[in-house]
Amino acid sequence: MEGTNNKTRIILILAIILLAIILGLGFYGYFKVLSTDLIYEGVKVDQYDLSYMSKEEAFNFIKDKKEEEISRKHMRLIYLDKEYNYGLKELGFYFDYGKAIDRAYGVGREGNLFNRLKEIVRIKRDGVEISLDSNLNMEKIDHIVENISQDIDKEPKDAEFHFNGGNIQVTEEIIGKTVDKDKLRQMMYDNIHSLDIIQIPVEDIIPKITKSLLSRINGIIGEYSTSFKGSSQNRIENIRLSANAIKGKILMPGESMSFNETTGPRAKKYGYKEANVIIAGEFTPDVGGGVCQTSTTLYNALLLADIAILERSPHSIPAKYVKFGQDAAVAFGFLDLKFRNDFDFPIYFDSKVLGDRVYFYVYGDRKSKDYTIKIEPEIVETIPAKEEIVLDKTLEPGSKVLVQQGRTGYRVNTYKSIIKNGKTISKDLITKDFYRPRNFIYRVGEEPSTTTSTDTDSGLNNLIEDDESENIIEDGDIEN
Structure with missing residues (x-):
C-alpha cells in the first residue's frame, strides 16, 4: 500500500513539473511574441499578406507590388475625334504606403497584456485586412485640365455683315467651345479607381451676332x-x-x-x-x-x-x-x-x-x-424781332448805326x-x-436837347448779358 502511494506521488510530481514546463514554455513564447518587431500573422494590406515582416520589408513589398500595378493603368478621356490617355503616375496618383504599414504594424499592439494576446490569437485565426489609401496631386490634374482646355477651347466668332454698294453679304458665325474645367477635374478625381472612359464636358458658346440675325x-x-x-x-x-x-x-x-x-x-x-x-x-x-x-x-x-x-x-x-x-x-x-x-x-x-x-x-x-x-x-407762333435804340452822343444827331442784327423767333411743334x-x-x-427771337439794336445820334436814361454803355452791356445765355458752341450751320 505504501508502495502504491509513493508511485502516485511520483506521477503527480512529474505531472506538475511537466505542466510547469509547458506553462513556462507557453508564457515564454507569448511574451516573445508580444515583444517582436514583426507584423503579426494574419495581417494583410490590400490582400497582400505581411505576416512576420518588418515594417521596412512590408513597405518595400507593398510598394513593389502596387507601383507595378499603377504603371499598367491609364485614364482615357474623349471629345469627338480627340483622345487623351494619361497614366496614373501622370495624374499624380499615389498610395499612402507609410500610413498603411503603420496601421498593419499596430494591429495587436494596443491594450493590456491579456487583450493583446487575445487579439493576436484572433488575428491568427480570422485574419485582418488593412485598406491602402490613395490620393491625387491636384496640381498635376489642374495642369492636365488646362492643357486639354487649350487644345479644345475655341473662341466664338460673330457672323459678319458685308455691304458693298448696296450688295449685302453675311458670313456664318462660328460657334465657340469651352471645356467645363471644374466639372472635368471632379470627373477625373471620381474616376481614379474605376478608370472608366471620360467624355470631356464641353459647352457651346453661341455668338451674339448670328447669320440669321444679320440676314434680317x-x-x-x-x-x-x-x-x-x-x-x-x-x-x-x-x-x-x-x-x-x-x-x-x-x-x-x-x-x-x-x-x-x-x-x-x-x-x-x-x-x-x-x-x-x-x-x-x-x-x-x-x-x-x-x-x-x-x-x-x-x-x-x-x-x-x-x-x-x-x-x-x-x-x-x-x-x-x-x-x-x-x-x-x-x-x-x-x-x-x-x-x-x-x-x-x-x-x-x-x-x-x-x-x-x-x-x-x-x-x-x-x-x-x-x-x-x-x-x-x-x-x-412767330415772334417778330423788336428794335432797341441806344442813344450815342458820339454820333451825329439823327444818324443810325446797326449794332446787332435781329431775327424772328418761332415756336414749332x-x-x-x-x-x-x-x-x-x-x-x-x-x-x-x-x-428765340433777337432784337435789332441800333445806335442813334442824340439830339442836343434830348435826355434819356439809356446810354451807350448800359445798352451794350445788356446785349452782352443776353448773348451769354446762348454761350454753347453748336457745331455749325451756314447762313444761306
Missing part, C-alpha cells in the same frame, strides 16, 4: 439727305468726316448709340477743319463747323426709320437746310444726338457725300417695318405720323421747339 437687314427703312451747297471746303470736309464715322455701324436690338461718342471730339488732330459754328447766337469760325448738318441729316433718317430718339436739341438759330423743328444740334460735351434700336432686328447705317448733298440710309428688316413715317413740323397701306394709323407730337 434686307433693305432701307429710312433715308434722308440735305444740301450743303455754298459751303466752304473745310465745312464739307467736316461733314464728310463725321458722316464716315457713322457709316458702317451696326446697332443690335436694344443697343444705343451716341453721335458724339461715335464721331469723336471735334479737334484738328482728328482731321476736323475750321468752319463756322454758332457761339452765343452768332456764326464764328471754329474747328468742327458743319457737323450739325451731319447730325441733323442722320436725325431725320432715324425719324423716318422709326428709331427711338433718346436725346436731341434744336439749334439756337434755325437751320437753313431743313424745316424748322427737324434739326438736331450737337456740341461735344454739351449737346448730343442719342438713339436706341427698339426693333428685334439689327440696323445698319450707310452714308455718302455726293455732289452738294450728304445722304444717310438706315437699313433693317423691311418685312417687319412695313409702314412709312411722315414728319410734319407746324409753326405755332413737330408731329410724326405712321402710315400703313395708305392710311394714317397714328399721329403724335414728338417735339416742341423754341427758337
